[in-house]
């Protein structure tokens with residue numbers, strides 16, 4: 205900026221505080237403030253707010269509190285306070301590391317550092333941006349003047365309490381703000397909404413409603429966000445009737461028209477109580493009121509139908525979504541459609557949807573395959589599981605460079621536990637032991653421990669009497685031998701008595 209004759213101002217530095225917060229460089233924040241002071245730039249109230257917000261974002265409420273306290277005491281030595289907090293952090297970090305070292309000796313565990321986001325090369329950037337952080341001055345500079353905290357700063361600290369579930373502190377803070385002489389630090393609608401959120405989060409809906417009533421009494425009108433927070437709270441507690449009453453009340457009593465978010469919340473609430481008819485009626489009501497559904501509205505309604513075993517209705521919502529020029533159908537919507545059919549074991553319909561989604565340029569992901577695997581299991585069509593596994597397997601292997609170039613559009617797939625466990629389950633039940641072992645190997649490669657207890661139980665219950673029939677053609681006998689070998693290999697893996705006892709096993713034909 206200086207090269208372009210453009211000197212950074214206080215806004216530039218406020219942004220830099222946010223930057224340090226985003227990349228998790230708590231220790232640098234004090235140096236931004238010191239730099240502002242040293243450059244003779246005027247610190248403003250937003251700087252102070254960004255500071256408190258940054259520490260709240262780090263979850264370091266202790267330092268956030270100390271900043272607010274220092275402001276209340278009209279102190280100008282904020283940089284000294286922040287440096288002390290850095291020093292304390294450093295000391296605690298060392299203590300934690302010592303403890304972890306001791307732990308490592310005991311258990312042989314490797315300590316993985318917390319995921320601090322330090323981008324490559326960012327070190328140099330900060331050295332350049334904040335040269336004072338490399339060689340800090342001996343004495344931290346003083347603020348040119350003291351700043352008294354205002355509602356915004358108190359509310360930000362309060363949000364920290366709320367997010368950490370500290371309901372009592374949130375309420376106490378509201379009380380303290382109300383008693384302030386300074387009008388600038390009286391609670392506003394954001395403050396009250398934060399308190400409402402804290403009570404909602406703790407499941408204390410009655411207390412949350414009391415705050416809403418108090419807002420009206422104090423002449424601080426609630427806004428749509430306040431109401432949406434409350435709506436969500438009722439839905440979470442499955443009190444959809446109360447949510448509906450509140451939806452009416454917000455429009456009639458408070459004159460706040462519900463928006464698409466309010467409706468999405470209540471439609472989602474209907475799903476929680478298995479009320480797909482209710483979900484549809486709120487969806488229609490929303491449209492009657494001239495509120496355009498969003499992608500979330502459509503997929504939520506689809507979910508209502510998919511979960512309640514009405515895939516055809518989900519499909520109709522999907523078609524409507526396709527026709528709506530305001531929204532774009534995404535993978536979530538396609539997956540919801542697949543899930544709807546799979547829940548009923550309608551594999552053929554689900555497969556048709558998957559082909560269509562591929563034609564539309566969407567690649568199935570773990571969720572799609574998970575739905576399909578469940579559907580295959582429900583439909584008792586283990587043959588389908590083999591086809592599914594073949595497709596998944598191809599997408600799991602890291603392709604060599606040359607190979608992938610022609611086919612780079614298909615993204616790699618990282619299968620999850622639910623999917624692989626379901627596939628292995630189907631294969632073990634269907635006595636596809638060779639495939640089962642392949643899937644189990646894939647689980648192990650992905651660091652997913654297969655549940656041996658479960659597979660042993662299935663094997664013993666379903667297959668321990670296999671291969672005992674005496675009457676069969678030659679071809680069948682050979683096929684059976686092949687499968688028996690796979691079964692023996694599988695039993696070996698389970699730790700059940702098997703023909704390989706004590707020797708190495710492989711899946712190829714045996715020499716003897």
Ligand SMILES: *[C@@H]1O[C@H](CO)[C@@H](O)[C@H](O)[C@H]1NC(C)=O
Pocket residue numbers: 655656657658661
């Ligand atoms: C493994 O399966 C058994 C039997 O189905 C079950 O009781 C157990 O909870 C499962 N263990 C894990 C870790 O999932």
